[in-house]
Amino acid sequence: MSDRLLRFVPVLLGAALIAGCTSADPRAVLNPGGGNEQTAIDPVTNSQVIQGACPQVILREGTAYYTQFAKGGDGDPEKIIHQASISDTTRQCRVSGDQIVMTVAVSGRVVAGPAAKAGTVEVPVRVAVLEGETVLYSELQKHPVTILEGMPAEQFIYTNAAVTFPAVASRTAKLYVGFDPGPYNTP
Structure with a gap:
């Protein structure tokens, strides 16, 4: 060659x-x-496992964008602190015992608005796994993003390596990722 x-x-x-x-x-x-089977070694048990299906990442309508307004300024474009958007997602799965353990990564950017100040802002990112209407996993985290003085936008990468659910649901479960300004607890 x-x-x-x-x-x-x-x-x-x-x-x-x-x-x-x-x-x-x-x-x-x-x-x-x-x-036709994938094989891997489970690091916990050091034994060979057959990988299950790895659910695709789904963005629900309305969850790929997030706008943070100054207090009392909802809907006023002059009161926007920042706007965040998700540009790409990926995931990796492995089987550990009877569980699927996923690492989910989300990349995006935060754009400073007219009411922005340099410093750290938090974007609310939720990762949820559902099988039909049953919630198998759900976690909402505040992900910090630092906006530098004079910079109009900053990129971010959010990673959650602890998404775990029963392996028997790997072919029917749906993985949702997106911004969620709701309360910071899991259903």
Whole structure:
């Protein structure tokens, strides 16, 4: 092979692995065994496990954007402290015993509004796993984002590595991620 072609092999392999990790089909990840099953080693038990399906990330309508107004300024564009938006999401799953353990990552940006001041703002991010109407996991966290003086926008990456639910629900569960200005408790 030419040197030029050899430089692209790692890029192509990396792209294939990333595509497999974000696919709804668990067989999409490269499997050295050649079969239809994914195999992995559970770090807790040090035993081989068969991976279940990894639910896709879903953004519910109205949860990809969040606007924070100054006190008493709801709806007034001059009272906007910041606006946040989600630009991308991903997830990774593994089976641990009878549970699916997911790492969910959300990237986005926060844009300073007319009422903004330099400093740290918090955006409310909720991760929820539902099977039908049954809530299997739900957590709302305040994610800090620092807005620097003179910078119109800041990017952020939110990660939750503790999303856990029963493995038997992996093919029917739905994973929702988004901004939620509601109370900071889990249902």
